[in-house]
Amino acid sequence: MDSCVACTDEMFGVDGIVKSGNKKKMSRDMESDIESLYKAVPQLAKTFRIIEKIGQGTFSSVYLGEARMQDGSRGLFALKHLIPTSHPTRIAAELQCLTIAGGRENVMGVEYCFRKEDHAVIVMPYMEHQAIVDIIGTLSFEEVRLYIYHLLKALRHIHQFGIIHRDIKPNNFLYNRKAKKFALVDFGLAQGTADTQIELLKDLVGLSKAPRPVFSERNLNSCSLITTKQETKTQLVRTGELSSRRFPPARRGLATVRNQKSQRGVHHSLTCNCFQTDQVCNVCLSRKQQSAPRAGTPGFRAPEVLIKCPNQGTAIDVWSAGVIFLSLLSGRYPFFKASDDMVALTQIMTIRGSRETARAAKAFGKAVLCSRELPRLDLRVLCETLRGRRPVEEVCKSLDDCRKKRAVETPLLSKSKAKFQKVSQSETLVNDEQGWDTVPEEAYDLLDHLLDLNPMTRITAAKALEHPLFTDF
Template sequence: MMETVLKSHYDEQHPHQAEDFHGKHEQNSKLSAGIKKDIEKLYEAVPQLVNVFKIKEKIGEGTFSSVYLATAQLQTGYEEKMALKHLIPTSHPLRIAAELQCLTVAGGQDNVMGVKYCFRKNDHVVIVMPYLEHESFLDILNSLSFEEVREYMFNLFKALRRIHHFGIVHRDVKPSNFLYNRQLKEYALVDFGLAQGTPDTKIELLKTASSEDEQEDSIHHSVQRSVFGERNFNVYSSTYQENSSTKLIKQSKMIDVSSRKLVTKKKIISTKTVSNGAARKAVSGCPSNLTCDCYATDKVCSVCLSRCQQVAPRAGTPGFRAPEVLTKCPTQTTAIDMWSAGIVFLSLLSGRYPFYKASDDLTALAQIMTVRGSRETIQAAKTFGKSVLCTQVVPAQNLRTLCEKLRGTNSSCKRSQGEVLSKSLNDSALPVAVDKQCAPETLGKQTQHLKSFQEGDGALEMKATDMKGWDQVPDEAYDLLDKLLDLNPATRITAKEALLHPFFKDMRL
C-alpha cells in the first residue's frame, strides 16, 4: 500500500460556508443504490479514506473522474466538508501528477482551487480539496443583476491571471469549472485535468504532460465531462463520429456537397478551412502526382479525403473552443482561455446558455462566423496559418444589439437593425470542413438553437421595475466582450489587461 499526502498552500478554511444552505447535503439524505455501491467501491479501492473521511454522496461524475462530498473529523471536534475527486484508474500517471502540481503551485488563492491532501493506492488516486457550495450557472443566469455579472467576470479574470502567470493554459474554462457561491461571493476555478503548459511554464510536469495530451485529445474531446456536481449543459450528443461524415472518408468517388439534402431550407454558405500549403500537397495514401481539383468548390475529392489529418491540441468543451483550436492551429496559448471567458461573458450579457451549441468543430466555426463575421474570420485565420474559404459574406453583428435583443432589454432591437440581425442568423447554415469532409445534413440541426434565439422562444420580458441594472449596461462591457472575442489570438486581451479595463475601473484588485 502506498500513500501520499500533499499539503497545499491553501490555509484559509471556511467551516461555516455550507451550513447556511438548503440542507442539500444532509447526512441522512437518501442515496441511490448505485451511488452507495460507488462509495463502497471507493473505500475498497483506497482504504486509507475509511478512517479519515465519511463520504456523504456523489456530487459529480465525468469522463475522467468522480467527485464526492465527504466530511473529515478535525481535532477541534468540528466536521469539515471536503470534495474528494477520484481519478479513473486509466488516467495517465503523468497527467495526474501535473494536475496536482497545478493545484499545489497555483492553487489556494486568487479564486483558484487548492488541494489539501492526496491519497493513492496502486492506480487509484483521490485528490482532497476544500468544498465550496455553489449554484448551478443555468439556474441563476437570468436572476443575476448586472453588478453580480461584473463581479463574476472580475473574479474569473483574477483566477485566469493567476494560472497564466505560472504558464498554465486551463483549456476547459466554462461555468461548471468556475464555482460560484452567490451568497458568500466566493469563487473557485477547478479541474486542471486538461491543462497544458506554455513554453515558459513554471509547472515542470506540464512540460512533459502536454506532449502526451496531443495523442489523446482526439479521443476525449467528444465525451461529456462535469465537475463538482453540475452537469455540463453545453454538451450536445457527439454522434457525428458515427454518421455519414465518417463513412464519406471511405468513398473514393467525388462527393458533391451541394447536392446533399440539408435539414434547413435557408441559403447554404459553403465554407472550407484548410492548412496553408497542405491543401495542394498529397500525402501518404495518395500518389504524389495527383492534384486536388476541388479547391474553392462545393466538392471534396478523394485526394483530399485520403490526406492525413493535422495533429493539434483540441481539448475543451463544445461551444467554448477558440477559433485557433477549431481550425487545429498547432500553436495555442493562454489566449484560448480568454476566448472561453468571452463566451461565458456573452452568455451572461445575453442571458442565453449555452450560447453556442455545435456537435462538431466545423459547425462551431460556422456559428462563430454568424456573430463575428466571415471576412473577419478569414482575415484572422491567415494570422495563424489557416486559409478559410466562404462562398457568401456573413456580416459581423453588433454585440450590444445582439445581447439586448436576446435578453429583451431594449425595444430598439425590434427595429430594422434587429430585423437584419434576425435574418442574418436565420439564413446562416454553414457547412464547414477542416481538413476533412463534413456531412451537411447534420449542420442544419446544430444551427437551430441560433435560429430559436431570434424567434423569441424563452425571450425575457423584463419589467421596468426589475431590470437589476440591465437597462444601463455601459459601452465598456461590450468593448471588453469584443476584445475577449478577438478572432486573432495574438491581439486578444489578456487576463491582466482585462482586470485593468475601464469596465472594472472602480473594483479593487
C-alpha cells in the first residue's frame, strides 16, 4: 500500500468537514482517541468527520465516520484503524479478502484505504446493526432460521475463495433486524486453504503459529452453563509420556490430550508427577512444545483448534456457526465461556460426550483421555429445557438413565438442575408466540451436523444450505 489518500475531495465533493446538528456528546477519552487518529492519518480530516468510536478489539478500533457524497447526501462509513504493530502482510491480506470476496453474499466489502507510515485505516460501508446479546431473548425461531441461513451463505462464499475466517462469532456477523440485512466482517485473522485464491493469504503461513505450552494448561478463570472450574480441569501431554507417569488417584473430572506418535526416544527414567495437579514439572517444561494455529474467540473455537491440530481448514468456521446456532436455539449467549483451551474442550465434552470426543480426536492424530465419562446430551432436550419448554425432571431423568446405563457418575449434571429451574413459565408463553413450540426436528439435525466433532465429516457450509431446514428458501 502506498502512502497516499485512497479517496479525494473531488470524489466526495467535500467542502470541509461535514457538520451535524445531532452530534452526540463524547467522553474525553473518545475525543482524545479521535484526535489521535486525525493526527496519525491526517488525510481522514479532508474527507470524514469522525462521529464516535463504535468498536474496540485487540488489533483494531472501529469508528463511525460521515462524509458528504457527490449528490449532496451524507454517507456513513465504518473506519477500521489497525494498530501500528499489525504485520504489513496481515493488513494487506485482510484488504485483499475484502476486495476480492467482499461486497456480496453477506460479506462486507471495502470502499477505500488510507495509510500514513505505520498507520492504516480501512473504510467500509456502515451497516446499522443490533448485538445478538441484546436481542437473543426476543428472536423468533423464523428469525433464527434466517440468521443461520445467511451466515452459512457468507461462509460458503468465502470458503469458495479458500478463505478461512477463523473468528466467526455474532460480533463479526452484523445483523440489521429491521431490514433483514447481514454482513460478515473482520478478516484480520483469516488464513488460506492449500488452494486459496487469495494470494497474500499464502504468505501468512506461520504468522499465526505462535508456540504455546501444551503441558498442564491450568484452569485459571472459567465458568460455563454446565461445568465449573472446580469440576473440570485439563492437561495436554504427548504420546510416550503416559507409560512413564505415576498417576495419583483421580480427584476430579479431567481430560488429557496427547499426540499419537511413536514412543521411541522417550526416557522412561524421566518420571512426571504433575498429571492431574495444578503444577507443571521440569520434565514437562523441558519437552518440545507443540504449536498450531489457534486464532479465534474463546467459546467459538473448534475442537481441532483447542487440541492444537496443525491441519485446520474451513471446517473450523462451520463449527463456530454451529455454536452460534446452539446459542440461538437455547436462548443462552454465550453458551460456552472459558479462558483456558482445555477447559473449553471439557465444556464441549459435557454436551457432545467424552467417548465421542475421544473418537473424533483419534481421527486427526490426537488421543483424548478423560477420568470421568461424560454422556452425550440430546440437543433438542437441552435447548428446549433451557427455553423452559421441558420440565427439568424430564431432562434429569434422561441423564440419570444414561448415567445408569453407562455406570458412571455425573455430578456435573446435578449442578445444572438449579440453572434449568430458573427458566420461568412466562418465558414459555413468550416462546409460544415466537414459534418456539413448533421447532422442527430438521433444526436439531442440522445443529448436530454443524457440531460434528470430527472436522473431516463435519458438514460444509455449501451442504448445510441444502439441508431440509432451508427447503423453502
